[in-house]
Amino acid sequence: MLTATAVLATALPAAAAQVDxxxxxQQQGRLEARGAAVTVPTRVMCQNGxxxxxxxxxxxxxxGELAIGEKYTPSVPCTGEFHKVDVTVVSRTKAFRQGVAFTSASLNVYLPPDNSSTVEEEREMMLVR
Incomplete structure (x- = not known):
């Protein structure tokens, strides 16, 4: 006869470890095509493998109106070292201008077989020509 602890232990998966x-x-983004887009320089690091x-x-x-854009990059280098990744974000509303913009980044990392991690950063960025 199994104890309740033994049954519970076999029913729950092992806790997934955090992935580095x-x-x-970065502090400045570069306006592209008269403000139609902005290149956002980021630095990413994810565990080798x-x-x-x-x-x-x-x-x-x-x-008084919002210029908004987003970009999904499906693959970034994961070597355990930091890599520069420039992401070009196209506005879907109106043109970006020189000045301050609010920028957010979310890095999703998966390490087989079942480990994953999400890290985020938000900051004000200066958009320049």
């Missing part, structure tokens, strides 16, 4: 990962948004994807969003108040 980090994302950092993992796979990573990156999502970046930029929001800016332009004369």
């Amino acid at each position: 990962a980090a994302v950092a948004i 993992a796979t990573g994807s990156l999502w970046v969003q930029v929001t800016q108040n332009v004369r």
Whole structure:
């Protein structure tokens, strides 16, 4: 006869370990095509052997209206070292302008067979030409 603890232990999966990962948004983004897009420089790090994807969003108040864009990058390098990843975000509303914008980045990392991690950063970024 199995004890309740033994039954519970076999019914629950082992806790997944955290995967090493980090994302950092740089201080300045570069306006492209007269503000139709902005290149957002990021630095990403994910554990060697993992796979990573990156999502970046930029929001800016332009004369009382919001310029908003986002970009999904399905694959980033995962070597255990930091890598520079430039993400070009196209506005889906109105043109970005020089000045401050709010930027967020989310790095999702998966390490087989069942370990995953998500790290995020949010910051104000200066958009320049």
